[in-house]
Amino acid sequence: MLASSLLLILAAAVPGRAAPRDFAPEGTPARYMPTRQYDLQHLRLDLAFDWDARSVAGTATNTLVPLLPGVDSLVLYAAGLEVRKVRVNGAERPFTLDPEAQTLTVRLDRGYGPQDRLEVAVDYSAHPQAGLYFVGPDRGYPNKPRQIWSQGEADLNRFWFPSWDYPNDRTTTEMVATVKRPLMVVGNGKLLEVTDQPDGRRTYHWRMDVPHSTYLVSVAVGDFMRVADTWRDIPVEYYVPSGTDEATARRSFGDTPKILEFFSQVTGRPYPYAKYAQSAVVDFMWGGEENISATTQTASALHDARAEADHSSEGLVAHETAHQWFGDLITCEDWSNAWLNEGFADYFTALYKRHAHGEDAFAWEMDDLRSSYLREAERAYQRPIVTRRYADPFDMFDRHTYEKGALVLHMIHYLLGEEGWSRGIRAYVERFAGQTVTTADLQDALEKATG
Numbered sequence: 022m023l024a025s026s027l028l029l030i031l032a033a034a035v036p037g038r039a040a041p042r043d044f045a046p047e048g049t050p051a052r053y054m055p056t057r058q059y060d061l062q063h064l065r066l067d068l069a070f071d072w073d074a075r076s077v078a079g080t081a082t083n084t085l086v087p088l089l090p091g092v093d094s095l096v097l098y099a100a101g102l103e104v105r106k107v108r109v110n111g112a113e114r115p116f117t118l119d120p121e122a123q124t125l126t127v128r129l130d131r132g133y134g135p136q137d138r139l140e141v142a143v144d145y146s147a148h149p150q151a152g153l154y155f156v157g158p159d160r161g162y163p164n165k166p167r168q169i170w171s172q173g174e175a176d177l178n179r180f181w182f183p184s185w186d187y188p189n190d191r192t193t194t195e196m197v198a199t200v201k202r203p204l205m206v207v208g209n210g211k212l213l214e215v216t217d218q219p220d221g222r223r224t225y226h227w228r229m230d231v232p233h234s235t236y237l238v239s240v241a242v243g244d245f246m247r248v249a250d251t252w253r254d255i256p257v258e259y260y261v262p263s264g265t266d267e268a269t270a271r272r273s274f275g276d277t278p279k280i281l282e283f284f285s286q287v288t289g290r291p292y293p294y295a296k297y298a299q300s301a302v303v304d305f306m307w308g309g310e311e312n313i314s315a316t317t318q319t320a321s322a323l324h325d326a327r328a329e330a331d332h333s334s335e336g337l338v339a340h341e342t343a344h345q346w347f348g349d350l351i352t353c354e355d356w357s358n359a360w361l362n363e364g365f366a367d368y369f370t371a372l373y374k375r376h377a378h379g380e381d382a383f384a385w386e387m388d389d390l391r392s393s394y395l396r397e398a399e400r401a402y403q404r405p406i407v408t409r410r411y412a413d414p415f416d417m418f419d420r421h422t423y424e425k426g427a428l429v430l431h432m433i434h435y436l437l438g439e440e441g442w443s444r445g446i447r448a449y450v451e452r453f454a455g456q457t458v459t460t461a462d463l464q465d466a467l468e469k470a471t472g
């Protein structure tokens with residue numbers, strides 16, 4: 022994800038030197054991802070989204086295989102969900118909800134093991150307090166469009182569907198989402214079908230066949246206009262609020278095919294998903310979020326021609342597109358390694374700017390990253406880029422993870438030279454595509470590739 026640049030400017034504008042502080046308060050425990058009890062193989066969400074009631078309701082089916090023998094209960098992550106019924110392979114099973122731990126524990130009828138495949142179907146509804154947001158007209162902004170959109174990273178998807186909610190497992194997913202017309206639904210992967218319901222609602226069926234971490238599951242619901250582009254026969258789509266003129270959509274997102282081509286070249290791995298969509302949503306709390314094959318972007322990224330001269334969306338578009346490889350295809354195993362997502366996205370954005378605009382633009386971008394990191398290091402705190410001691414996963418999304426991460430990659434690039442860097446990055450992508458990684462994996466891939 023990427024912070025909105027306005028927020029960064031405001032944060033940087035605080036005068037004077039703040040007292041240096043510790044990144045994590047004393048006594049903050051080291052954080053590890055929970056041990057996986059099962060391998061999640063498929064997640065199917067059949068959901069109705071109701072803007073008027075600000076609710077979501079339906080069934081989440083997690084198909085999973087226990088990793089050890091004797092598993093007699095299963096833990097899914099769920100926060101604030103009203104669970105009505107849980108069925109395992111069709112039979113109703115007892116369950117408990119723990120609001121503090123944000124878990125849903127399902128008791129099985131016996132021990133199950135790696136030879137078993139369990140379909141855990143949860144019927145539920147929710148008025149989500151996080152993770153899924155309902156926005157629309159209000160007194161101050163009577164023309165604001167009605168939209169519903171999700172923001173799962175880092176651990177918020179559990180507020181609107183029950184599943185495994187840590188980055189250390191990967192699964193295929195599908196979403197069957199019903200909404201009131203004229204709203205439409207953008208999801209991950211390929212759109213299989215759109216069905217009109219007798220009651221006037223409409224159902225969208227999306228499926229993502231490339232396994233991914235569940236924080237990348239997303240939905241964007243709105244009265245969108247779809248602007249179509251292509252890259253090497255893959256649909257590239259820009260969903261913008263209806264009423265936006267097409268030129269504005271293309272002004273902000275139209276470089277996407279060129280950016281996809283560049284990252285496909287430098288990683289040695291052509292863009293690997295069925296389509297690439299970007300949806301512009303209002304009131305988004307970040308600049309963008311790299312939901313796999315279906316990035317969510319702030320509608321503030323849509324500019325008129327005059328504003329574009331001062332504030333282009335190129336960096337935001339490149340950052341989220343870079344994540345489709347670094348973050349989505351290769352995912353940090355835990356949030357202590359978040360720089361493997363964000364440092365890469367920032368650095369590959371800078372590399373794209375060098376490719377598109379030359380060395381001066383690259384030098385400018387790197388200087389920007391350096392100043393931004395130094396401001397945080399001098400005024401707030403310093404910490405190791407990889408640390409297990411953080412109070413909340415969101416604290417990890419700071420200038421150390423993004424800008425310093427990018428600066429470290431720039432140093433490695435300098436030390437390896439163009440040829441070694443290119444070989445090393447391609448080897449890293451080749452070896453870890455479809456997996457979760459730690460910093461040791463990057464080090465090992467680079468060392469093996471470059472000697």
Ligand SMILES: [Zn+2]
Nearest residue numbers: 022023363366
């Ligand atoms: Zn990012």
